[in-house]
Amino acid sequence: MSERPVLRVLVTGSTTWDNPDTIRRALSPLPPHSVIVTGDTPGADACAMAVATGLGLTVQRMQKNRADQRAFPGEAWRGLNQRMLDTGIDLVLAFHADYGKPGCARGTVHMVELAQRRSAEVRIFRE
Template identity: 65%
Template structure:
């Protein structure tokens, strides 16, 4: 199973991610981005569980495709790796003007009919 972890750059708790990763099957691969917060926590906790981790970084091509918003290109590329499920962690998810990157990833996943779980705490 390949699981994309996305969410807030200011997420400061590993409890929720630890809880959700404990529910995943052995041999899961965690795919995540290159920001502090949930991406950084995802890497640490996934390794604690013995999961493979694919940490992806924004590229110049991402910024060329989405000027000023390279994270959109990263979201597209992460989802294109064959994601089976998305776990999104953002306290402000659904609030106007907030969680833009997380909402973008969730929208792309939903359009691709990939199951999504959203956690606000």
């Protein structure tokens, strides 16, 4: 009997995101053995952790570390973004109302661009 492949889904987005319903709609159709990978900030990350836990999905929360801070002074999130993707992400869900507006959503844009370079599927939610 073969083992089911695990879908690894990275959630990223605004630190001010406060719409759990959108995140719930995005996570609800995922297979029950999916793993949700997210960062350590309020907003989309925290909301995704709460929603995923409520849906019974596995959550892998990752934090910025000293290596991230050394590699990217003042922008440790860049290192965290790379490390999260390095865990083998299949799908990136990005939640940011200002995505696509000049000068906005720098961390989310960074993650989306990294994911696209690695050929991961990306879905962007603005509301």
